Amino acid sequence: EAQVTQNPRYLITVTGKxxxxxxxxxxxxxxxxxxxQDPGLGLRQIYYSMNVEVTDKGDVPExxxxxxxxxxxxxxxxxxxSPNQTSLYFCASSLFHRVGNEQFFGPGTRxxxx
Amino acid sequence: xxxLEQSPQFLSxxxxxxLTVYCNSSSVFSSLQxxxxxxxxxxxxxVTVVTGGEVKKLKRLTFQFGDARKDSSLHxxxxxxxxxxxxxxxxxxxxxxxxxxxxxxxxTILTVHP
Numbered sequence: 001e002a003q004v005t006q007n008p009r010y011l012i013t014v015t016g017k018x019x020x021x022x023x024x025x026x027x028x029x030x031x032x033x034x035x036x037q038d039p040g041l042g043l044r045q046i047y048y049s050m051n052v053e054v055t056d057k058g059d060v061p062e063x064x065x066x067x068x069x070x071x072x073x074x075x076x077x078x079x080x081x082s083p084n085q086t087s088l089y090f091c092a093s094s095l096f097h098r099v100g101n102e103q104f105f106g107p108g109t110r111x112x113x114x
Numbered sequence: 115x116x117x118l119e120q121s122p123q124f125l126s127x128x129x130x131x132x133l134t135v136y137c138n139s140s141s142v143f144s145s146l147q148x149x150x151x152x153x154x155x156x157x158x159x160x161v162t163v164v165t166g167g168e169v170k171k172l173k174r175l176t177f178q179f180g181d182a183r184k185d186s187s188l189h190x191x192x193x194x195x196x197x198x199x200x201x202x203x204x205x206x207x208x209x210x211x212x213x214x215x216x217x218x219x220x221x222t223i224l225t226v227h228p
Binding site for chain 2: 004035040041042043044045048058090092099100102103105106107108
């Protein structure tokens, strides 16, 4: 089944404790991105990647890191999480980075930073 | 920065009623997408519109792209409880440094009561 998977689905952590949220897609998509979703703010892009070893900042990159060593995986790293990073995170992928391309979203990771 | 404003933010109606959700911007978009998100899941694409004035129908859902490509609407006829969810509009552009980047509206939470 074609899908985007994320792990973990739920995570409660404390300020400053490094964490990684994994994202994997099995559709051989070139383009992958991370979003955070907060009430009243919609989805905001954190980072994106157009292909292996090519990543760039989105609208809200502060406090986050990413890597794209393999085409299928695009982990999101929070080196020193803070409470304002409490949010619902989505990984998404699309075949190419083109206008109007459908983005396929993972099921989301709900992160709470105490 | 391109912004998309959705209205209303919340909509609570009875089964069988009609409704319209609006997505407005002061900027022109090359394409406009509508996604639907259910609790615990990621957004799923409903439709993509790319031509000014374009109208697309998906069963009881009708999507329209404004003539000037600055706004869009989603109309649901005879709403069903299964239509309950978060509806998101998202625009992207072909030009400039934000090529292909999706800008999301804040979302409309629709609840259809039996």
